[in-house]
Amino acid sequence: xxxxxxxxxxxxxxxxxxxxxxxxxxxxxxxxxxxxxxxxxxxxxxxxxxxxxxxxxxxxxxxxxxxxxxxxxxxxxxxxxxxxxxxxxxxxxxxxxxxxxxxxxxxxxxxxx
Amino acid sequence: xxxxxxxxxxxxxxxxxxxxxxxxxxxxxxxxxxxxxxxxxxxxxxxxxxxxxxxxxxxxxxxxxxxxxxxxxxxxxxxxxxxxxxxxxxxxxxxxxxxxxxxxxxxxxxxxxxxx
Numbered sequence: 001x002x003x004x005x006x007x008x009x010x011x012x013x014x015x016x017x018x019x020x021x022x023x024x025x026x027x028x029x030x031x032x033x034x035x036x037x038x039x040x041x042x043x044x045x046x047x048x049x050x051x052x053x054x055x056x057x058x059x060x061x062x063x064x065x066x067x068x069x070x071x072x073x074x075x076x077x078x079x080x081x082x083x084x085x086x087x088x089x090x091x092x093x094x095x096x097x098x099x100x101x102x103x104x105x106x107x108x109x110x111x112x113x
Numbered sequence: 114x115x116x117x118x119x120x121x122x123x124x125x126x127x128x129x130x131x132x133x134x135x136x137x138x139x140x141x142x143x144x145x146x147x148x149x150x151x152x153x154x155x156x157x158x159x160x161x162x163x164x165x166x167x168x169x170x171x172x173x174x175x176x177x178x179x180x181x182x183x184x185x186x187x188x189x190x191x192x193x194x195x196x197x198x199x200x201x202x203x204x205x206x207x208x209x210x211x212x213x214x215x216x217x218x219x220x221x222x223x224x225x226x227x228x229x
Contacts, residue, residue, distance in 0.1 A: 004156070033216070043203065043219035056216050090156055100145050100164070100207050102217065104156035 004105030025093030032074040037088040050097035119220035132191040136204030
């Protein structure tokens with residue numbers, strides 16, 4: 001069974017631009033969560049989607065948004081990029097809403113210049 | 114609110130030596146606890162988890178951890194370190210049986226180095 005895939009793996013953007021990251025969960029998994037990983041703040045929860053609905057949200061500004069499609073694939077968007085948004089963005093999939101066992105993808109490394 | 118404390122950012126051991134990575138948690142309800150490992154340029158891999166039942170849990174690659182409620186700890190151990198164990202290790206906690214099961218709170222992580 002294929003794992004969680006994230007595209008692109010690496011991305012360089014300029015301050016002020018916006019970016020969209022994509023995540024395809026493991027086949028049969030319907031819940032997708034997003035995390036931001038930085039050296040300073042560590043791993044922080046962004047949001048969780050299930051059945052195309054956001055179930056939980058972390059403490060991030062409104063510039064960070066996401067969505068989930070009917071095939072469970074998910075995208076996250078960051079608008080008006082700031083230097084501090086440079087991070088590894090990790091997607092995790094799980095079987096259903098509230099499922100605590102999560103499987104992580106390799107991440108998208110975003111660099112904002 | 115939940116929190117996880119991983120003391121120290123770096124641990125170095127010799128190959129064949131005991132590995133001990135410490136994790137203490139704070140939670141208002143009995144938690145579910147996890148250890149993840151991250152190799153360079155990769156995502157997180159689940160090593161082991163504690164939900165209910167036996168407090169000593171065994172995971173992959175010879176790792177195990179013991180849930181000690183009285184000490185609010187969930188330390189990770191491996192009897193004999195291997196060079197391939199060099200990686201970053203994260204302890205995480207979540208609130209079970211709530212709508213936020215999937216919201217993991219992570220510690221800062223510990224980098225494990227293994228000397229030949």
